[in-house]
Amino acid sequence: MPANVNITPFHKVLIANRGEIALRVIRTLKEMNIKSVAIYSEADRSSLHVRMADEAICIGAAPSSMSYLNMDAIVTAAKVTGADAVHPGYGFLSENADFANAVTQAGMTFIGPTAQAIEMLGVKSTAREIAIKAGVPITPGSDGVVGKNYRAIAKKIGFPLMIKATLGGGGKGMRACFREEDLDRMMKTAQGEARANFGDDRVYFEKLILNPRHIEVQVAADNYGNVVAFAERDCSMQRRHQKLVEESPSPFVDAKTRQKLQEAAAQVIKAAHYRGVGTVEFLMAPTKEFYFMEVNTRLQVEHPVTEAVCGQDLVKMQIQIAQGEPLQLTQAEAGKVRCHAIEHRINAEDASHNFMPCPGTLTEWIPAGGLGVRVDSHMYNGYTIPSYYDSLIAKLIVTAPSREKLLKRSERCLQEFIIEGVKTTLPFHQKILANEDFRNGKTDTGLIERMMKADESKK
Protein backbone atom coordinates (compact mmCIF):
# COMPACT_ATOMS: atom_id res chain seq x y z
CA MET A 1 0.00 0.00 0.00
CA PRO A 2 1.40 3.44 -0.86
CA ALA A 3 2.43 5.61 2.08
CA ASN A 4 0.26 8.57 1.17
CA VAL A 5 -3.09 6.74 1.15
CA ASN A 6 -5.89 9.07 2.13
CA ILE A 7 -9.29 7.45 2.67
CA THR A 8 -12.45 9.47 3.32
CA PRO A 9 -15.39 7.12 3.86
CA PHE A 10 -18.78 8.27 2.59
CA HIS A 11 -21.83 8.31 4.88
CA LYS A 12 -24.45 9.40 2.42
CA VAL A 13 -24.44 9.36 -1.38
CA LEU A 14 -26.90 11.10 -3.71
CA ILE A 15 -27.63 9.31 -6.98
CA ALA A 16 -28.03 11.86 -9.77
CA ASN A 17 -30.03 9.50 -11.95
CA ARG A 18 -33.20 7.45 -12.29
CA GLY A 19 -34.38 4.06 -13.51
CA GLU A 20 -32.48 0.81 -13.27
CA ILE A 21 -29.07 2.41 -12.77
CA ALA A 22 -30.30 4.33 -9.72
CA LEU A 23 -31.47 1.02 -8.23
CA ARG A 24 -28.17 -0.60 -9.17
CA VAL A 25 -26.22 2.03 -7.21
CA ILE A 26 -28.61 2.00 -4.23
CA ARG A 27 -28.15 -1.79 -3.91
CA THR A 28 -24.38 -1.49 -3.60
CA LEU A 29 -24.68 1.46 -1.20
CA LYS A 30 -26.87 -0.66 1.09
CA GLU A 31 -24.28 -3.43 1.07
CA MET A 32 -21.62 -0.88 1.97
CA ASN A 33 -23.74 0.62 4.81
CA ILE A 34 -23.85 3.99 3.08
CA LYS A 35 -27.13 5.94 3.15
CA SER A 36 -28.68 6.72 -0.24
CA VAL A 37 -30.56 9.76 -1.51
CA ALA A 38 -32.72 9.45 -4.61
CA ILE A 39 -33.68 12.44 -6.71
CA TYR A 40 -36.78 12.40 -8.85
CA SER A 41 -38.80 14.46 -11.28
CA GLU A 42 -42.56 14.95 -10.98
CA ALA A 43 -43.04 12.15 -13.54
CA ASP A 44 -41.08 9.68 -11.42
CA ARG A 45 -42.98 9.99 -8.14
CA SER A 46 -44.03 6.33 -8.27
CA SER A 47 -40.67 5.08 -9.52
CA LEU A 48 -38.91 2.27 -7.70
CA HIS A 49 -35.68 4.16 -6.97
CA VAL A 50 -37.72 6.66 -4.93
CA ARG A 51 -39.06 3.83 -2.77
CA MET A 52 -35.81 1.96 -2.43
CA ALA A 53 -33.54 4.82 -1.36
CA ASP A 54 -33.22 5.90 2.27
CA GLU A 55 -34.34 9.41 1.29
CA ALA A 56 -35.89 10.89 -1.82
CA ILE A 57 -36.25 14.46 -2.94
CA CYS A 58 -38.21 15.95 -5.83
CA ILE A 59 -35.97 18.24 -7.86
CA GLY A 60 -38.08 19.44 -10.77
CA ALA A 61 -40.68 19.00 -13.46
CA ALA A 62 -40.81 16.00 -15.79
CA PRO A 63 -38.62 17.16 -18.72
CA SER A 64 -34.97 16.13 -18.15
CA SER A 65 -33.76 19.69 -18.70
CA MET A 66 -35.73 20.75 -15.63
CA SER A 67 -34.81 17.79 -13.44
CA TYR A 68 -32.13 15.19 -14.21
CA LEU A 69 -30.09 17.70 -16.24
CA ASN A 70 -30.63 20.56 -13.80
CA MET A 71 -27.20 20.92 -12.18
CA ASP A 72 -28.28 23.64 -9.75
CA ALA A 73 -31.19 21.53 -8.44
CA ILE A 74 -29.11 18.35 -8.11
CA VAL A 75 -26.18 19.98 -6.31
CA THR A 76 -28.66 21.79 -4.03
CA ALA A 77 -30.46 18.51 -3.30
CA ALA A 78 -27.13 16.91 -2.37
CA LYS A 79 -26.23 19.83 -0.10
CA VAL A 80 -29.57 20.08 1.74
CA THR A 81 -29.72 16.31 2.35
CA GLY A 82 -26.18 16.29 3.70
CA ALA A 83 -24.70 13.92 1.12
CA ASP A 84 -20.91 13.73 0.97
CA ALA A 85 -20.71 12.33 -2.55
CA VAL A 86 -22.69 12.21 -5.80
CA HIS A 87 -22.93 9.18 -8.09
CA PRO A 88 -23.86 10.26 -11.62
CA GLY A 89 -24.89 6.86 -13.08
CA TYR A 90 -24.76 6.86 -16.88
CA GLY A 91 -26.31 9.28 -19.38
CA PHE A 92 -27.67 12.63 -18.12
CA LEU A 93 -24.78 14.52 -16.43
CA SER A 94 -22.41 11.57 -16.03
CA GLU A 95 -19.90 12.87 -18.58
CA ASN A 96 -20.38 16.54 -17.96
CA ALA A 97 -17.18 18.19 -16.68
CA ASP A 98 -19.12 21.24 -15.44
CA PHE A 99 -21.27 19.01 -13.27
CA ALA A 100 -18.26 17.20 -11.81
CA ASN A 101 -16.81 20.62 -11.07
CA ALA A 102 -20.00 21.94 -9.49
CA VAL A 103 -20.19 18.91 -7.17
CA THR A 104 -16.55 19.33 -6.12
CA GLN A 105 -16.89 23.10 -5.66
CA ALA A 106 -19.86 22.53 -3.36
CA GLY A 107 -17.55 20.49 -1.12
CA MET A 108 -18.63 16.99 -2.11
CA THR A 109 -16.98 14.13 -4.00
CA PHE A 110 -17.94 13.34 -7.58
CA ILE A 111 -17.86 9.54 -7.92
CA GLY A 112 -16.01 9.42 -11.21
CA PRO A 113 -12.96 10.86 -12.90
CA THR A 114 -11.78 14.43 -12.41
CA ALA A 115 -13.53 17.17 -14.39
CA GLN A 116 -10.25 17.69 -16.22
CA ALA A 117 -10.10 14.04 -17.35
CA ILE A 118 -13.74 14.13 -18.47
CA GLU A 119 -13.08 17.23 -20.51
CA MET A 120 -9.82 15.97 -22.03
CA LEU A 121 -11.18 12.59 -23.06
CA GLY A 122 -14.48 14.06 -24.20
CA VAL A 123 -12.86 15.96 -27.03
CA LYS A 124 -12.07 13.61 -29.90
CA SER A 125 -8.85 15.27 -30.96
CA THR A 126 -7.29 15.41 -27.48
CA ALA A 127 -8.35 11.82 -26.79
CA ARG A 128 -6.58 10.78 -30.02
CA GLU A 129 -3.48 12.69 -28.97
CA ILE A 130 -3.44 10.85 -25.64
CA ALA A 131 -3.71 7.51 -27.44
CA ILE A 132 -0.85 8.45 -29.79
CA LYS A 133 1.25 9.49 -26.78
CA ALA A 134 0.45 6.15 -25.12
CA GLY A 135 1.57 4.28 -28.23
CA VAL A 136 -1.92 2.90 -28.90
CA PRO A 137 -2.99 2.62 -32.54
CA ILE A 138 -5.69 5.00 -33.74
CA THR A 139 -7.55 4.79 -37.05
CA PRO A 140 -4.95 6.01 -39.51
CA GLY A 141 -5.92 9.31 -41.02
CA SER A 142 -4.61 12.58 -42.35
CA ASP A 143 -4.59 14.09 -38.84
CA GLY A 144 -5.87 17.40 -40.03
CA VAL A 145 -7.02 19.05 -43.21
CA VAL A 146 -5.64 17.71 -46.49
CA GLY A 147 -4.31 20.15 -49.05
CA LYS A 148 -2.95 19.88 -52.56
CA ASN A 149 -0.84 16.85 -51.63
CA TYR A 150 -3.96 14.81 -50.88
CA ARG A 151 -3.00 12.04 -53.34
CA ALA A 152 0.19 11.25 -51.46
CA ILE A 153 -1.61 11.30 -48.08
CA ALA A 154 -4.34 8.98 -49.38
CA LYS A 155 -1.76 6.55 -50.72
CA LYS A 156 0.01 6.51 -47.38
CA ILE A 157 -3.21 5.77 -45.45
CA GLY A 158 -4.33 3.17 -47.99
CA PHE A 159 -7.73 2.35 -49.47
CA PRO A 160 -10.59 2.20 -48.70
CA LEU A 161 -10.75 5.54 -46.94
CA MET A 162 -13.33 8.07 -45.86
CA ILE A 163 -13.26 11.69 -46.98
CA LYS A 164 -14.90 13.79 -44.26
CA ALA A 165 -15.77 17.48 -44.13
CA THR A 166 -14.05 19.29 -41.25
CA LEU A 167 -17.33 20.95 -40.29
CA GLY A 168 -19.35 17.91 -41.34
CA GLY A 169 -22.16 16.08 -39.67
CA GLY A 170 -25.08 13.87 -40.55
CA GLY A 171 -23.26 12.21 -43.42
CA LYS A 172 -23.02 15.42 -45.48
CA GLY A 173 -19.67 16.02 -47.13
CA MET A 174 -18.71 12.43 -46.40
CA ARG A 175 -17.56 10.05 -49.15
CA ALA A 176 -16.15 6.55 -49.06
CA CYS A 177 -13.37 6.02 -51.59
CA PHE A 178 -12.53 2.40 -52.35
CA ARG A 179 -9.93 2.75 -55.15
CA GLU A 180 -7.15 5.13 -55.92
CA GLU A 181 -8.59 5.86 -59.37
CA ASP A 182 -11.80 7.21 -57.78
CA LEU A 183 -9.97 9.59 -55.47
CA ASP A 184 -10.03 12.76 -57.60
CA ARG A 185 -13.70 12.40 -58.37
CA MET A 186 -14.70 11.62 -54.75
CA MET A 187 -12.58 14.49 -53.51
CA LYS A 188 -14.44 16.93 -55.78
CA THR A 189 -17.85 15.60 -54.70
CA ALA A 190 -17.05 15.73 -50.99
CA GLN A 191 -15.56 19.23 -51.23
CA GLY A 192 -18.54 20.44 -53.27
CA GLU A 193 -20.98 19.05 -50.71
CA ALA A 194 -18.98 20.52 -47.85
CA ARG A 195 -18.95 23.95 -49.50
CA ALA A 196 -22.68 23.82 -50.24
CA ASN A 197 -23.67 22.63 -46.77
CA PHE A 198 -21.17 24.24 -44.45
CA GLY A 199 -19.66 27.04 -46.54
CA ASP A 200 -16.25 25.47 -46.00
CA ASP A 201 -14.68 22.92 -48.33
CA ARG A 202 -11.91 21.68 -46.03
CA VAL A 203 -11.82 17.90 -45.69
CA TYR A 204 -9.72 15.26 -43.93
CA PHE A 205 -9.09 11.54 -44.49
CA GLU A 206 -9.72 8.57 -42.26
CA LYS A 207 -9.05 4.92 -43.02
CA LEU A 208 -12.28 3.05 -43.63
CA ILE A 209 -12.45 -0.22 -41.75
CA LEU A 210 -14.90 -2.52 -43.45
CA ASN A 211 -17.12 -4.75 -41.31
CA PRO A 212 -15.56 -3.66 -38.02
CA ARG A 213 -16.37 -5.01 -34.61
CA HIS A 214 -16.98 -2.78 -31.62
CA ILE A 215 -14.73 -4.13 -28.89
CA GLU A 216 -14.38 -2.32 -25.57
CA VAL A 217 -12.28 -2.83 -22.47
CA GLN A 218 -13.50 -2.05 -18.97
CA VAL A 219 -10.83 -0.49 -16.80
CA ALA A 220 -10.47 0.65 -13.19
CA ALA A 221 -7.80 3.04 -11.92
CA ASP A 222 -7.17 4.34 -8.42
CA ASN A 223 -5.59 7.57 -7.12
CA TYR A 224 -2.20 5.88 -6.79
CA GLY A 225 -1.48 4.97 -10.40
CA ASN A 226 -2.75 1.38 -10.24
CA VAL A 227 -4.71 0.35 -13.32
CA VAL A 228 -6.45 -2.92 -14.12
CA ALA A 229 -8.15 -3.92 -17.39
CA PHE A 230 -10.88 -6.56 -17.60
CA ALA A 231 -11.82 -9.04 -20.34
CA GLU A 232 -13.25 -7.30 -23.40
CA ARG A 233 -16.91 -6.79 -24.24
CA ASP A 234 -18.12 -7.28 -27.79
CA CYS A 235 -20.77 -4.66 -28.53
CA SER A 236 -20.98 -5.13 -32.27
CA MET A 237 -24.71 -5.81 -32.19
CA GLN A 238 -25.87 -2.23 -32.48
CA ARG A 239 -28.38 -0.26 -34.45
CA ARG A 240 -27.55 3.35 -35.28
CA HIS A 241 -24.83 3.32 -32.61
CA GLN A 242 -27.32 2.07 -30.02
CA LYS A 243 -26.09 -1.17 -28.49
CA LEU A 244 -28.67 -3.94 -28.21
CA VAL A 245 -26.59 -6.94 -27.16
CA GLU A 246 -23.24 -7.02 -25.38
CA GLU A 247 -21.17 -10.11 -24.83
CA SER A 248 -18.03 -11.03 -22.94
CA PRO A 249 -15.62 -12.50 -23.81
CA SER A 250 -15.89 -11.69 -27.52
CA PRO A 251 -16.25 -14.86 -29.65
CA PHE A 252 -13.76 -13.26 -32.06
CA VAL A 253 -10.96 -12.35 -29.65
CA ASP A 254 -8.30 -14.93 -28.78
CA ALA A 255 -6.16 -14.92 -25.63
CA LYS A 256 -3.24 -13.18 -27.30
CA THR A 257 -5.40 -10.38 -28.72
CA ARG A 258 -7.17 -10.09 -25.37
CA GLN A 259 -3.89 -9.38 -23.65
CA LYS A 260 -2.95 -6.80 -26.30
CA LEU A 261 -6.33 -5.09 -25.86
CA GLN A 262 -5.94 -4.94 -22.10
CA GLU A 263 -2.43 -3.55 -22.37
CA ALA A 264 -3.54 -0.89 -24.87
CA ALA A 265 -6.50 0.13 -22.68
CA ALA A 266 -4.32 0.40 -19.58
CA GLN A 267 -1.77 2.51 -21.48
CA VAL A 268 -4.42 5.02 -22.56
CA ILE A 269 -5.77 5.24 -18.99
CA LYS A 270 -2.30 5.74 -17.54
CA ALA A 271 -1.44 8.39 -20.13
CA ALA A 272 -4.63 10.28 -19.27
CA HIS A 273 -3.91 10.07 -15.49
CA TYR A 274 -7.40 8.70 -15.22
CA ARG A 275 -9.05 7.62 -11.97
CA GLY A 276 -12.27 5.68 -11.48
CA VAL A 277 -13.91 3.11 -13.69
CA GLY A 278 -14.10 3.72 -17.41
CA THR A 279 -14.24 2.05 -20.77
CA VAL A 280 -11.78 2.23 -23.65
CA GLU A 281 -13.52 1.60 -26.96
CA PHE A 282 -11.80 0.07 -29.97
CA LEU A 283 -12.76 -0.66 -33.53
CA MET A 284 -11.51 -4.09 -34.57
CA ALA A 285 -10.85 -5.01 -38.19
CA PRO A 286 -11.48 -8.55 -39.51
CA THR A 287 -7.68 -8.97 -39.34
CA LYS A 288 -7.92 -8.54 -35.52
CA GLU A 289 -6.01 -5.26 -35.79
CA PHE A 290 -7.67 -2.75 -33.49
CA TYR A 291 -7.82 1.02 -33.30
CA PHE A 292 -8.60 3.32 -30.39
CA MET A 293 -11.96 5.10 -30.71
CA GLU A 294 -12.74 6.84 -27.43
CA VAL A 295 -12.88 6.58 -23.65
CA ASN A 296 -16.23 6.55 -21.88
CA THR A 297 -15.59 8.29 -18.59
CA ARG A 298 -18.50 6.70 -16.73
CA LEU A 299 -20.01 3.45 -15.62
CA GLN A 300 -21.60 1.86 -18.68
CA VAL A 301 -25.01 0.33 -19.21
CA GLU A 302 -23.36 -3.01 -20.02
CA HIS A 303 -21.10 -3.16 -16.93
CA PRO A 304 -22.96 -6.21 -15.49
CA VAL A 305 -21.53 -8.35 -18.32
CA THR A 306 -18.04 -7.65 -17.01
CA GLU A 307 -19.20 -8.08 -13.40
CA ALA A 308 -20.35 -11.58 -14.31
CA VAL A 309 -17.12 -12.50 -16.11
CA CYS A 310 -14.73 -11.15 -13.45
CA GLY A 311 -16.92 -11.66 -10.37
CA GLN A 312 -16.45 -8.11 -9.08
CA ASP A 313 -18.90 -5.36 -8.07
CA LEU A 314 -17.84 -2.49 -10.33
CA VAL A 315 -20.03 0.08 -8.56
CA LYS A 316 -18.43 -0.85 -5.25
CA MET A 317 -15.01 -0.52 -6.86
CA GLN A 318 -16.01 2.90 -8.21
CA ILE A 319 -17.11 4.08 -4.76
CA GLN A 320 -14.01 2.68 -3.08
CA ILE A 321 -11.76 4.48 -5.57
CA ALA A 322 -13.67 7.72 -4.95
CA GLN A 323 -13.18 7.24 -1.20
CA GLY A 324 -9.47 7.09 -1.85
CA GLU A 325 -8.95 3.36 -1.42
CA PRO A 326 -6.27 1.64 -3.47
CA LEU A 327 -7.39 -1.09 -5.90
CA GLN A 328 -7.72 -4.42 -4.15
CA LEU A 329 -7.15 -6.70 -7.14
CA THR A 330 -4.28 -7.55 -9.44
CA GLN A 331 -4.33 -7.50 -13.22
CA ALA A 332 -4.29 -11.32 -13.25
CA GLU A 333 -7.46 -11.40 -11.10
CA ALA A 334 -9.17 -8.67 -13.09
CA GLY A 335 -8.40 -10.22 -16.46
CA LYS A 336 -9.62 -13.68 -15.57
CA VAL A 337 -12.46 -15.07 -17.69
CA ARG A 338 -14.64 -17.01 -15.25
CA CYS A 339 -17.62 -17.56 -17.53
CA HIS A 340 -19.40 -16.31 -20.65
CA ALA A 341 -21.92 -13.53 -20.23
CA ILE A 342 -24.39 -11.68 -22.43
CA GLU A 343 -26.67 -8.71 -21.90
CA HIS A 344 -29.93 -8.14 -23.76
CA ARG A 345 -31.23 -4.60 -23.52
CA ILE A 346 -35.00 -4.81 -23.28
CA ASN A 347 -36.49 -1.53 -24.47
CA ALA A 348 -40.12 -0.45 -24.55
CA GLU A 349 -39.93 -0.06 -28.31
CA ASP A 350 -41.68 -1.49 -31.32
CA ALA A 351 -38.95 -3.16 -33.38
CA SER A 352 -41.37 -3.72 -36.27
CA HIS A 353 -41.96 0.05 -36.51
CA ASN A 354 -38.40 1.32 -36.62
CA PHE A 355 -37.90 0.89 -32.87
CA MET A 356 -40.49 3.53 -32.03
CA PRO A 357 -40.68 4.11 -28.26
CA CYS A 358 -43.81 2.63 -26.63
CA PRO A 359 -44.38 4.18 -23.22
CA GLY A 360 -47.39 2.91 -21.28
CA THR A 361 -48.59 0.88 -18.33
CA LEU A 362 -47.32 -2.62 -17.60
CA THR A 363 -50.26 -4.96 -17.18
CA GLU A 364 -48.04 -7.96 -16.66
CA TRP A 365 -44.42 -8.21 -15.60
CA ILE A 366 -42.87 -11.63 -15.11
CA PRO A 367 -39.07 -11.46 -15.44
CA ALA A 368 -36.98 -14.49 -16.33
CA GLY A 369 -35.12 -16.21 -13.51
CA GLY A 370 -33.13 -19.24 -12.56
CA LEU A 371 -29.48 -20.23 -12.61
CA GLY A 372 -27.15 -17.73 -14.26
CA VAL A 373 -29.80 -15.05 -14.72
CA ARG A 374 -29.74 -11.44 -13.52
CA VAL A 375 -32.40 -8.87 -14.37
CA ASP A 376 -31.59 -5.23 -13.63
CA SER A 377 -34.83 -3.32 -13.95
CA HIS A 378 -37.01 -0.69 -12.33
CA MET A 379 -40.27 -2.20 -13.59
CA TYR A 380 -43.15 -3.65 -11.59
CA ASN A 381 -46.72 -4.70 -12.29
CA GLY A 382 -48.90 -1.66 -12.95
CA TYR A 383 -45.96 0.73 -13.38
CA THR A 384 -46.45 3.42 -16.00
CA ILE A 385 -43.36 4.09 -18.13
CA PRO A 386 -43.12 7.87 -18.56
CA SER A 387 -42.54 9.17 -22.07
CA TYR A 388 -39.91 11.72 -21.03
CA TYR A 389 -36.89 9.47 -20.70
CA ASP A 390 -35.11 6.67 -22.54
CA SER A 391 -36.93 3.46 -23.29
CA LEU A 392 -34.64 0.96 -21.53
CA ILE A 393 -36.86 -1.02 -19.16
CA ALA A 394 -34.69 -4.00 -18.29
CA LYS A 395 -31.29 -5.55 -18.76
CA LEU A 396 -31.32 -9.31 -18.99
CA ILE A 397 -27.87 -10.60 -18.12
CA VAL A 398 -27.24 -14.29 -18.63
CA THR A 399 -24.12 -16.27 -17.72
CA ALA A 400 -22.99 -19.82 -18.51
CA PRO A 401 -19.76 -21.83 -18.59
CA SER A 402 -19.55 -21.81 -22.41
CA ARG A 403 -20.93 -19.75 -25.27
CA GLU A 404 -23.01 -22.66 -26.50
CA LYS A 405 -24.69 -23.06 -23.11
CA LEU A 406 -25.03 -19.28 -22.88
CA LEU A 407 -27.04 -19.03 -26.09
CA LYS A 408 -29.28 -21.89 -24.98
CA ARG A 409 -29.91 -20.21 -21.62
CA SER A 410 -30.55 -16.84 -23.25
CA GLU A 411 -33.13 -18.43 -25.53
CA ARG A 412 -34.84 -19.99 -22.53
CA CYS A 413 -34.89 -16.64 -20.68
CA LEU A 414 -36.32 -14.69 -23.59
CA GLN A 415 -39.12 -17.24 -23.90
CA GLU A 416 -39.79 -17.09 -20.17
CA PHE A 417 -39.85 -13.29 -19.88
CA ILE A 418 -43.41 -11.92 -20.01
CA ILE A 419 -44.08 -8.21 -20.44
CA GLU A 420 -47.62 -7.10 -21.32
CA GLY A 421 -49.08 -3.65 -21.82
CA VAL A 422 -46.25 -2.20 -23.90
CA LYS A 423 -44.36 -3.38 -26.98
CA THR A 424 -40.80 -4.46 -26.21
CA THR A 425 -37.67 -5.57 -28.03
CA LEU A 426 -37.95 -9.11 -26.58
CA PRO A 427 -39.02 -10.59 -29.96
CA PHE A 428 -36.12 -8.83 -31.68
CA HIS A 429 -33.67 -10.39 -29.25
CA GLN A 430 -35.10 -13.79 -30.11
CA LYS A 431 -34.43 -13.00 -33.76
CA ILE A 432 -30.84 -12.09 -32.94
CA LEU A 433 -30.35 -15.39 -31.13
CA ALA A 434 -31.77 -17.24 -34.14
CA ASN A 435 -29.44 -15.46 -36.55
CA GLU A 436 -26.82 -17.83 -37.91
CA ASP A 437 -24.03 -15.27 -38.15
CA PHE A 438 -24.63 -14.22 -34.56
CA ARG A 439 -24.64 -17.83 -33.36
CA ASN A 440 -21.35 -18.41 -35.16
CA GLY A 441 -19.83 -15.30 -33.61
CA LYS A 442 -19.58 -13.61 -37.00
CA THR A 443 -20.81 -10.24 -35.81
CA ASP A 444 -19.93 -6.75 -36.96
CA THR A 445 -21.52 -3.35 -36.48
CA GLY A 446 -23.56 -3.76 -39.66
CA LEU A 447 -25.18 -7.12 -38.81
CA ILE A 448 -28.35 -5.72 -37.24
CA GLU A 449 -28.98 -3.43 -40.22
CA ARG A 450 -28.52 -6.42 -42.53
CA MET A 451 -30.94 -8.46 -40.41
CA MET A 452 -33.52 -5.69 -40.65
CA LYS A 453 -33.07 -5.37 -44.42
CA ALA A 454 -33.51 -9.13 -44.83
CA ASP A 455 -36.74 -8.90 -42.78
CA GLU A 456 -37.93 -6.01 -44.92
CA SER A 457 -37.40 -7.93 -48.18
CA LYS A 458 -39.40 -10.90 -46.83
CA LYS A 459 -42.47 -8.69 -46.33
Place this chain on the structure above:
Amino acid sequence: MDTKLISEVTDWMKTTDLAEFCYEKDGDAIEIKTQEALPEPAEFTCSLTAVTSPAVGIYHMADKGKNLTLTEGQEINEGDPLGLVESVSKKYPIVSPLSGKLRKVTAQEGAVVEFGLPLFFIEK
Protein backbone atom coordinates in the same frame (compact mmCIF):
# COMPACT_ATOMS: atom_id res chain seq x y z
CA MET B 1 -83.39 -23.13 -11.81
CA ASP B 2 -85.97 -21.77 -14.17
CA THR B 3 -83.90 -19.94 -16.76
CA LYS B 4 -87.02 -18.77 -18.54
CA LEU B 5 -88.13 -16.98 -15.39
CA ILE B 6 -84.73 -15.33 -15.06
CA SER B 7 -84.81 -13.96 -18.59
CA GLU B 8 -88.38 -12.77 -18.11
CA VAL B 9 -87.43 -10.95 -14.90
CA THR B 10 -84.35 -9.44 -16.56
CA ASP B 11 -86.38 -8.20 -19.53
CA TRP B 12 -88.99 -6.74 -17.22
CA MET B 13 -86.33 -5.01 -15.12
CA LYS B 14 -85.06 -3.24 -18.22
CA THR B 15 -88.43 -1.51 -18.54
CA THR B 16 -88.20 -0.16 -14.95
CA ASP B 17 -85.73 2.03 -13.07
CA LEU B 18 -84.88 -0.76 -10.66
CA ALA B 19 -81.23 -1.30 -9.85
CA GLU B 20 -81.50 -4.47 -7.75
CA PHE B 21 -84.19 -7.07 -7.33
CA CYS B 22 -83.91 -9.95 -4.82
CA TYR B 23 -86.56 -12.64 -4.56
CA GLU B 24 -86.99 -15.61 -2.23
CA LYS B 25 -89.80 -18.01 -2.73
CA ASP B 26 -90.78 -19.79 0.44
CA GLY B 27 -89.63 -17.23 2.99
CA ASP B 28 -91.65 -14.65 1.02
CA ALA B 29 -88.83 -12.15 0.94
CA ILE B 30 -88.63 -9.43 -1.71
CA GLU B 31 -85.96 -6.78 -1.70
CA ILE B 32 -85.98 -3.97 -4.24
CA LYS B 33 -83.50 -1.13 -4.74
CA THR B 34 -84.23 1.73 -7.10
CA GLN B 35 -81.61 3.71 -9.01
CA GLU B 36 -81.93 6.66 -6.64
CA ALA B 37 -80.94 4.53 -3.67
CA LEU B 38 -77.46 3.90 -5.10
CA PRO B 39 -74.72 5.99 -3.49
CA GLU B 40 -73.94 9.09 -5.49
CA PRO B 41 -70.30 9.74 -6.40
CA ALA B 42 -68.89 12.17 -3.86
CA GLU B 43 -68.48 15.67 -5.16
CA PHE B 44 -65.48 17.58 -3.92
CA THR B 45 -64.63 21.16 -4.55
CA CYS B 46 -61.79 23.09 -3.03
CA SER B 47 -61.59 26.81 -3.01
CA LEU B 48 -57.93 26.80 -1.93
CA THR B 49 -55.08 27.30 -4.36
CA ALA B 50 -51.72 25.84 -3.35
CA VAL B 51 -48.59 27.88 -3.95
CA THR B 52 -45.78 25.39 -4.37
CA SER B 53 -42.01 25.61 -4.16
CA PRO B 54 -40.46 26.48 -7.54
CA ALA B 55 -37.22 24.66 -6.72
CA VAL B 56 -35.36 22.46 -4.28
CA GLY B 57 -33.51 24.52 -1.68
CA ILE B 58 -33.96 26.55 1.50
CA TYR B 59 -37.06 28.69 2.01
CA HIS B 60 -36.64 32.26 3.23
CA MET B 61 -39.44 34.72 4.02
CA ALA B 62 -37.37 37.55 2.64
CA ASP B 63 -33.92 38.53 1.45
CA LYS B 64 -31.34 39.17 4.15
CA GLY B 65 -31.97 42.49 5.89
CA LYS B 66 -35.56 42.71 4.72
CA ASN B 67 -38.66 41.92 6.67
CA LEU B 68 -41.78 40.20 5.53
CA THR B 69 -44.46 38.86 7.79
CA LEU B 70 -47.15 36.60 6.48
CA THR B 71 -50.10 35.94 8.75
CA GLU B 72 -52.83 33.44 8.15
CA GLY B 73 -56.05 35.26 7.36
CA GLN B 74 -54.45 38.31 5.77
CA GLU B 75 -55.46 39.59 2.34
CA ILE B 76 -53.05 38.86 -0.51
CA ASN B 77 -52.92 40.44 -3.94
CA GLU B 78 -51.81 38.76 -7.14
CA GLY B 79 -48.09 39.38 -7.53
CA ASP B 80 -47.42 39.94 -3.83
CA PRO B 81 -44.07 38.51 -2.67
CA LEU B 82 -44.26 35.30 -0.64
CA GLY B 83 -40.57 34.84 0.05
CA LEU B 84 -37.97 32.92 -1.93
CA VAL B 85 -36.23 29.57 -2.31
CA GLU B 86 -32.46 29.63 -2.35
CA SER B 87 -30.45 26.98 -4.19
CA VAL B 88 -26.65 26.72 -4.36
CA SER B 89 -26.43 29.24 -7.16
CA LYS B 90 -29.82 30.88 -7.58
CA LYS B 91 -32.69 32.59 -5.82
CA TYR B 92 -36.22 31.73 -6.90
CA PRO B 93 -38.73 34.41 -5.85
CA ILE B 94 -42.26 33.28 -4.99
CA VAL B 95 -45.19 35.56 -5.80
CA SER B 96 -48.87 35.01 -5.26
CA PRO B 97 -50.56 33.74 -8.44
CA LEU B 98 -53.93 35.19 -7.36
CA SER B 99 -55.65 37.65 -5.04
CA GLY B 100 -57.46 36.32 -2.00
CA LYS B 101 -57.14 35.40 1.61
CA LEU B 102 -54.00 33.68 2.90
CA ARG B 103 -55.58 30.70 4.64
CA LYS B 104 -52.65 28.48 5.50
CA VAL B 105 -48.90 29.02 5.76
CA THR B 106 -46.92 25.78 5.76
CA ALA B 107 -43.64 27.44 4.76
CA GLN B 108 -41.10 27.78 7.53
CA GLU B 109 -38.16 30.14 7.57
CA GLY B 110 -34.91 28.28 6.82
CA ALA B 111 -36.60 24.95 6.06
CA VAL B 112 -35.49 22.58 3.31
CA VAL B 113 -38.11 22.44 0.58
CA GLU B 114 -38.33 20.18 -2.44
CA PHE B 115 -39.71 21.09 -5.85
CA GLY B 116 -43.51 21.20 -5.83
CA LEU B 117 -43.94 21.27 -2.04
CA PRO B 118 -47.04 23.32 -1.07
CA LEU B 119 -45.95 26.41 0.89
CA PHE B 120 -49.15 28.46 1.05
CA PHE B 121 -52.85 27.96 0.50
CA ILE B 122 -54.79 30.94 -0.76
CA GLU B 123 -58.58 31.19 -0.87
CA LYS B 124 -60.09 33.17 -3.67
